[in-house]
Amino acid sequence: MDFAIPAWLVTAGTPVLAIAIALLIEEIVSRVLRRIFREANAPVLSRVVRSGRNPVRLAIAAAVALASMAALPLRPEVAEPLARAVGILFICALGWAIAAKVGAIFDSYLNQSGRNESSLDWRRRRTKLTVFRRLTLLAILCLTVGFALMALPVVRSIGVSLFASAGVAGIVMGIAARPTIANLIAGIQIALTQPIRIGDAVIVENEWGNIEEITSTYVVVRLWDERRLVVPLGYFLEKPFQNWTRETPNIMGSVMLYVDYSVPVADLRARLGEILRNTPLWDGRAWSLQVTDLKERTMELRAVISARDAGTAWDLRCHVREEMVKHLTERYPGSLPRERLDLVHVPDRRRPPPEPGREAANREPDAQRRTA
Structure with missing residues (x-):
């Protein structure tokens, strides 16, 4: 007696089985790599392997599902939208996994340097790693969103038309993106030249505080009374400010x-x-x-x-x-500070002077009383 497998079971079971096998292989490879890096005393690589496991699994599942769909008996009106959706899922998961791995690399090197708020070298290294980490993650995000949108036929046609009319569209897009591009360039300049570093004591807009955070678009200054002053990133390249700890905290x-x-x-x-x-x-x-x-x-x-x-x-x-x-x-x-006063007798000018004869007559009785 022949046992026939239903077509729907084959359709549903093939990608599921392929995904399960791929995830099993990923788990085995991940454990082997973690053990190798742990024995080799490579904490950076070990942390990279541990981070981003979920997006890696999701990307593997989407890639296997996309590859196995070619062998499935699906109608074109169903296969094309499904393949497009799975492809977008794969792009997003891959971008997520890459961002997690890159973030783990930056965090590992940052933690290896040793945390010492008063160390100039540590603050310099932390500033560079923080700025470049944010810029790298922003670039990964933009590329991921761009590739995901280009998988849609509508967006792809719009992109082709924009390239065809690159003159006016390029000018408009350049003007619209000017603040973002300026902030990105300012972030790179600050990371390289380092007029400010995380933890620096600065005076900005007549306010004293410490640099608490440097993002890709703004800087957060923690003031002495626990307020936060948010300053655009380009401010520190265009306007003068005081940095009390540029070379040394003394x-x-x-x-x-x-x-x-x-x-x-x-x-x-x-x-x-x-x-x-x-x-x-x-x-x-x-x-x-x-x-x-x-x-x-x-x-x-x-x-x-x-x-x-x-x-x-x-x-x-x-x-x-x-x-x-x-x-x-x-x-x-x-x-202590005090006021000094010198008292001088001033005759009263409002009284008229006495007559000469009357003044002599007044002096004679006084003289007689003194002799008596």
């Missing part, structure tokens, strides 16, 4: 004191040195106290102090102010 700070002329500057200078030596905020590099200006009522003193970074410099300046004011009020309370 920084100099100043404290201004306004005191009376009678204050002993030498004693204040000695007290400043004592304050700095007794606080861990000072990095021990440099300090000074100088008379920088003489005003009408006060003498201006400037204390210059050094610190290891901008945040520590702020705390050190506040500490020096508090201690110096405390020293002045305790030791030299009269040397």
Whole structure:
């Protein structure tokens, strides 16, 4: 007795069986590669193999299904749309898998460098990897979307017509894409020249903060009060700004004191040195106290102090102010800024002067009373 397999079972079972076999092979190959890379102490390659497993499986399944559809007895009006849909699914899954693998490579090299926020080399490497990672993923996304859309006949015909009229269309598209292209070029320039790096202390639009994130279109600055200032990427290439940690995080700070002329500057200078030596905020590099200006009522003193970074410099300046004011009020309370007044007796011009004879008559009784 012959057993005939139904046609619908063959139609449905062939791609399913092929996909199952392909996924089984992928699992075996993946495990073998992970073991090889683990024994070879290759963490980057091991992470690349582990990442993006789901999109890889989806791409393999779509590719096997697309290849097996040629052997299926499908009508043309069904086979063509189905093949087109599976092809688009394969393109999207492949782009997703490539993006996952590329992201794993960048993340592995970023983690290998060691996380040290105060290290200039680490911040330089992190900035480059972050910017290039975003640009690469953006390029993969654009290519994936482009190839997926070109699989549609309607979109392909539009693309051909655009190439045929490349003059006006190219100008219009160039004007429309100018901000995006400018941001991409600015991102590449920042990654190469690095006027800013992640973690840098900057002053932008009169606001002090740290570079928190660099994307392909904008930069996020974390301000001192936890606000976020979002700045276009091209701003740092077109406008001046202050970068306090461009070469080194070390920084100099100043404290201004306004005191009376009678204050002993030498004693204040000695007290400043004592304050700095007794606080861990000072990095021990440099300090000074100088008379920088003489005003009408006060003498201006400037204390210059050094610190290891901008945040520590702020705390050190506040500490020096508090201690110096405390020293002045305790030791030299009269040397604080004050107003000087010189009282001069001015005769009352509203009273008429006395007559000569009356003034002499008034003086005689007074003289007699004094002799008596």
